[in-house]
Amino acid sequence: MSTLDLRGRPLRDLRVSLTDRCNFRCGYCMPRELFGAGHQYLAADELLTFDEVEEVVRTAVDLGVRTVRLTGGEPLLRPGVADLVARLAAIGDLDLAMTTNGVLLGRHAAALRAAGLDRMTVSLDGIDDATFRRASDSPFGVSAVLDGIDAAVEAGFPRVKVNAVVRRGINEDQVVPLVEHFRGSGHVLRFIEFMDVGSTNGWTGSEVVPAAEIRAAIEARWPVEELPPSRHGEVAQRLRLRDGSAEVGLISSMSSPFCDTCTRARLTADGRVHTCLFSSTGTDVRGLLRGSRRPGDLHTLLRRVWGGRDDRYSEVRSALTRRADAPVEMSYIGG
Numbered sequence: 001m002s003t004l005d006l007r008g009r010p011l012r013d014l015r016v017s018l019t020d021r022c023n024f025r026c027g028y029c030m031p032r033e034l035f036g037a038g039h040q041y042l043a044a045d046e047l048l049t050f051d052e053v054e055e056v057v058r059t060a061v062d063l064g065v066r067t068v069r070l071t072g073g074e075p076l077l078r079p080g081v082a083d084l085v086a087r088l089a090a091i092g093d094l095d096l097a098m099t100t101n102g103v104l105l106g107r108h109a110a111a112l113r114a115a116g117l118d119r120m121t122v123s124l125d126g127i128d129d130a131t132f133r134r135a136s137d138s139p140f141g142v143s144a145v146l147d148g149i150d151a152a153v154e155a156g157f158p159r160v161k162v163n164a165v166v167r168r169g170i171n172e173d174q175v176v177p178l179v180e181h182f183r184g185s186g187h188v189l190r191f192i193e194f195m196d197v198g199s200t201n202g203w204t205g206s207e208v209v210p211a212a213e214i215r216a217a218i219e220a221r222w223p224v225e226e227l228p229p230s231r232h233g234e235v236a237q238r239l240r241l242r243d244g245s246a247e248v249g250l251i252s253s254m255s256s257p258f259c260d261t262c263t264r265a266r267l268t269a270d271g272r273v274h275t276c277l278f279s280s281t282g283t284d285v286r287g288l289l290r291g292s293r294r295p296g297d298l299h300t301l302l303r304r305v306w307g308g309r310d311d312r313y314s315e316v317r318s319a320l321t322r323r324a325d326a327p328v329e330m331s332y333i334g335g
Contacts, residue, residue, distance in 0.1 A: 003063040005275070005309035012263035013067045014060050016053060018078040020269050024101050025137035026125070028165055028194055030073075032137050048271045050084045052289045056267055057088055059298050063306065065265075067095040069121075073269070076104040082111040089116025097121060099163070103140050105148030109155035120152045121161040126174045127181045135171050149187070160187045161249075166209040167194040175217045183245040190236050190249035195277075211237065211252035218248060234261075253277075257314030265306065273302065276311035 003011045020042050025032040048056070057068055068088060075081055075098055088096055097119040098112065105122070112120075124145050125135035132142045149160050162182060166172055175191060182189045191214045194207050218224060218239070227238035227247070235258055236249030252258075266274045271286025283305050288298060 003303055003306050005306055005311075007260070007310065007312070009261070009309075010263055011060070011064045011265060011306045013069070013265070014057065014065045015069045015071055015264065015266035016057065017071050017073065017267065017269040018053075018075045018081060018084070019047065019073040021077050022072055022074040022101070023077065023103065023138065024074070024140075026135060026165075027137065027170070028167060042270055046270050047078075048267075048269065048286060048289075050080070050087065052271065052286070053084060053267075054087050054091075055289065055298065056271075056273075056285060056302075057094075058091055059302055060265070061091055061094060062299065063302055066093065067097065069097040069099060071099045074101055074104070076100055076108050082108065082115040085112055085115040085117050095119070099123065100148070101136070102145040102148030106151040109148070109151040109157070113152075113155040113157060117157075119161070120157045121163055122149055122152070123163045123165075124178070125164050125166075126171045127177045128174070131171050131174055135165075135167070162187055162189045163192055164189070165192045165194055166214060168207045168209050170207075172209045175214055176221055179218055179222070179241075179246060179248060183241065185246075188247045188249060190251060192251040193254040195253055205254075208254050210255040211250040212255065214250055215239065224248070253314055257312075257317075259312040259315045262311075273305055275306060275309040276313055278313040279311070 005011075022030055022035075024030070025035060057065070060068075070081070070085070072078070078084075085096060085098075088094065096117050098117055099121040100123070102122040102124065105120075109120075122145060124132070124142070126132035127142060129141045132145075133139070149162070152160050162178075164171070164174065164178055166175065178189055191211070193209065193211060215224070223242040224239045225242050227240050229238065235253070236251050239248045239250065240246070241248070262276075264277070266277070267285070268274070268282065271289065272282035272284055274282040283301070285298065285301065288301060
């Protein structure tokens, strides 16, 4: 069953956050000044249970979702995550993916693959230890992430996507070294523009490295050719080094918005559904799941939420500013 929003975009992808905790303090996500020792994380009973996650996913599949991506925080900090993967895999007709920082992957990769996880994405913002530690604000070295990637390959994941958020003054000098490192590995490296997500990352346009600049840095070293999108709603511009040694993706949500093809919703760890990556409020489903309800109420709620969606924040911001360093009021977003 296909569920369309007000702009005719189908619901196809659901990001499911399993926890608000992380063992990194990346400046673009969980900066230490806001997520330090005194930060109050969600209590265990505030998190959606696996039963509740499964019910939301089953309902979303009925409404058209075909890809579910497990995220966090750091999803591997949630105990029993492989058990959840097995439950979601049993739904059938579903592409199951996970995004992780990779440092715990060595302990979990085999169990996740055996449980039915289809794809793995690992975040890695630098290939030298100094840059990586500065970007992640963590004590881990690059080798911990690379070991996790190797564990994923050994577990049977055919290839791994490696995501790098590029932030000027932090790691823009890592673009070429990252490509050089992963050439010939079979993994797909994707560079993501620093985004103004939420209200905690201190985003300024001056720190955005546009995808065109990232591409130019790569092309100065290797000739590239463009590849077609792998599927409808593909967020990355796909490039391939002409010698065939690497595929690179450029995710340009700041400089070249792709709202018109966005098919994604996200479910937070405490049970709120957001219909835009940039939204700040969302719709509570945990209350419905734990309250008095009739059969079909969750289906009705999710259909109403997606059917009333008109989000196009990035397009509006781009049209209003035409320059990366002009602020846009986040209250535009209600979903």
